[in-house]
Amino acid sequence: MTRNFIQPTRRNVLQGGAALGALGLAGMPAFAQTGKRGGTVRVALAEGSTQDSLNPWTYTDIYMMSVGFATHSTLTEIDPSGELVGDAAESWEGSNGAQTWTFKLRPEVTFSDGRKLTADDVIGSLKFHAGEESGSGMRTTADLITGYRKDGDETVIFDLDGPNADFPFLMADYHFILMPVEDGQVNWQDFIGTGGYTMESHKAGVRTQLKRRDDYWKPNRAWFDEIEILYVPDVSARQNGLQTGEVDIMSRVDLKTVGLLERVPSVRVEEATGFLHYTFPMNTGLNPYDNNELRLALKHGIDREEMVKTILNGRGIVGNDHPIAPSVPYHNTELAQRTYDPDKAKFHLKNAGLDSIDLTCAAADAAYSGALDATVLYREHLSPAGINLTVDRKPNDGYWSDVWMQEPFCACYWGGRPTCDWMFSSAYASGADWNDTYWEHERFNELLLEARGELNADLRGEMYGEMQQIVSDEGGVVVWAFANYVYAMTDKVAHGPVASNWEMDGGRWTERWWLA
Structure with missing residues (x-):
């Protein structure tokens, strides 16, 4: 019997390492979208907790995902069309029947303290999630990696416990942010990252304040000068704040009253x-x-x-x-x-x-x-x-x-x-x-x-x-x-095409959106 399954748009049949390599070489980022730099944006998120930790082991929702993506990079990311593109990695190639994956790092990627991202940082960041002592939500995924190698500072090679044609997609997960390795240990406590923003302050379950890096390595990303993220669990408070201009963006619109919000002239309700x-x-x-x-x-x-x-x-x-x-x-x-x-x-x-x-x-x-x-x-x-x-x-x-x-x-x-x-x-x-x-x-x-x-x-x-x-x-x-996903913003906020792999542009709104 012929089964009717939706097939991948990215590939039909992959036969061996050569075809797998072509997939990685096509994974280049789309930085051409031109926004407008400047201004402070205030965002009210429904998700968050007083128990939120900066440790990426623990991230569970859009609040810490937003903070993590603002301040750090991942090897890959999913773009608004659903395609996999490079973030800190400029290319990747599979070999050995998709059991070995080689990632080439972008030489221009630097941490917020000026250090260059190296293969050692990438290896340490992935190893951080692996092993029996790990408390990471992605431990079982990290445990797929059985061998870590490098070829200079800009090439990382992963050996897996078996073939995995989807491995580059896993590297886009919000837990796998890249962190600096110091004295053989990953430093997550100081929240030093390769993203477009630095953390100015953070009070779990209350607010996080972020400031744009002047030396960010992506030329057309991270448009806001400053971002203030607020934990506002009450949907009425979020919607009132949006209507009065106290906040510019809110997550999780109340679907019972979304029609009323859509009639507010200065507010735009969006869904994906x-x-x-x-x-x-x-x-x-x-x-x-x-x-x-x-x-x-x-x-x-x-x-x-x-x-x-x-x-x-x-x-x-x-x-x-x-x-x-x-x-x-x-x-x-x-x-x-x-x-x-x-x-x-x-x-x-x-x-x-x-x-x-x-x-x-x-x-x-x-x-x-x-x-x-x-x-x-x-x-x-x-x-x-x-x-x-x-x-x-x-x-x-x-x-x-x-x-x-x-x-x-x-x-x-x-x-x-x-x-x-x-x-x-x-x-x-x-x-x-x-x-x-x-x-x-x-x-x-x-x-x-x-x-x-x-x-x-x-x-x-x-x-x-x-x-x-x-x-x-x-x-x-x-x-x-x-x-x-249903969220809303004032007419002050603008953006290009929006990803739908997570809410609010795949969680990468901090980098992709701007004030009009």
């Missing part, structure tokens, strides 16, 4: 469709969530259409209990869409040996705007199936440290990833630090390794399609929607 998805993860290592029949009952017991209409105000599409968005290469278009069916939910509950059950789901709007309302609506959907859900309202502050991956059932969001391997490796692989369902599946993990090294696109698509089916049918997560 990317990989963002909203979920209810459950700990599959704990009773009763270790029973897949119960998990299926929870998946059939949610009215996704009503959730999208009510919670997202129609600004998104229904999910199907796996994390691969329709825009991601190898999305499985043949997977039957799960629909609301209380009778089927009741059937699976009975298969679990239960006539009814009482469950608790923790939630706060820190998870995403409307998360509490979504959980309350989910409770109503589950009731006809005999599933009695109690909504445990949690504080916004500390949600990602005290609730997510701590409570057995909760509301959650994922920014998503631009490749199947990246998404699955981050949150579904056995032993992944951010496997928030604590899920283990032997066949899934076998396919993950096989697909990672498969250079034939058709075979790779077959594998990723099966993995989506496994997660949807046996995984421990309800993925109810892929949502649009």
Whole structure:
């Protein structure tokens, strides 16, 4: 049977090192966009916490992602068209069947203290996330690297534990910011980076102040003179601040009142469709969530259409209990869409040996705007199936440290990833630090390794399609929607084409936007 999977636009079939090398040589940055330099911008973000740390191990949301991208570089970045381009790396080349990757660094890249970025800094920055002692959310990804070599100060060579055609994409992750190595140790504490801004002050859960570097090595990036980032968890406060001019940009518009905001003459509401998805993860290592029949009952017991209409105000599409968005290469278009069916939910509950059950789901709007309302609506959907859900309202502050991956059932969001391997490796692989369902599946993990090294696109698509089916049918997560990123700004703010791999221009708004 011929399967209909969306295929990658960046490549069809990669056969060996020569083709892989061509991919890297095309990865040059688009610095031609001309903005306007100057001014101070104030930004109100919904995400953040008093427990935020400068250590990139701990970054979880747009707040520290914005700070990290403002002050540091990564080897690669994803541009507004979804293509991979170079950031601190000017090119990259795969060899040995995509098991070895060589990155050439730009000679002009310097840290904010004047030092030149070297291969030793890159190696130290990646090693920092690896190993059993690491507390990084990207530890399992860093552990793919089994060997680090350099050829002079401007060439870094990574040997992997197996073929990985997507490895250069992983180097764009916001955790993998490049930091200086001093006396053999990475210095993250002083926040010295190669980005366009320096940190003037930082108070976790309150504000961060940034100042532009006069010696920034990118000629047409980092337009603002100064940036003030504010943690404002209350959506009404963010929107009021935008309307009164107290702030210039806000994240996460209230979708229930977005129409009112759109009518404000000085305000521009924008949205982008990317990989963002909203979920209810459950700990599959704990009773009763270790029973897949119960998990299926929870998946059939949610009215996704009503959730999208009510919670997202129609600004998104229904999910199907796996994390691969329709825009991601190898999305499985043949997977039957799960629909609301209380009778089927009741059937699976009975298969679990239960006539009814009482469950608790923790939630706060820190998870995403409307998360509490979504959980309350989910409770109503589950009731006809005999599933009695109690909504445990949690504080916004500390949600990602005290609730997510701590409570057995909760509301959650994922920014998503631009490749199947990246998404699955981050949150579904056995032993992944951010496997928030604590899920283990032997066949899934076998396919993950096989697909990672498969250079034939058709075979790779077959594998990723099966993995989506496994997660949807046996995984421990309800993925109810892929949502649009919706944010707003005053007419003082301008920008070029916007990336959608993360909210607010892939998290790189600090470098790409300017004051008109």
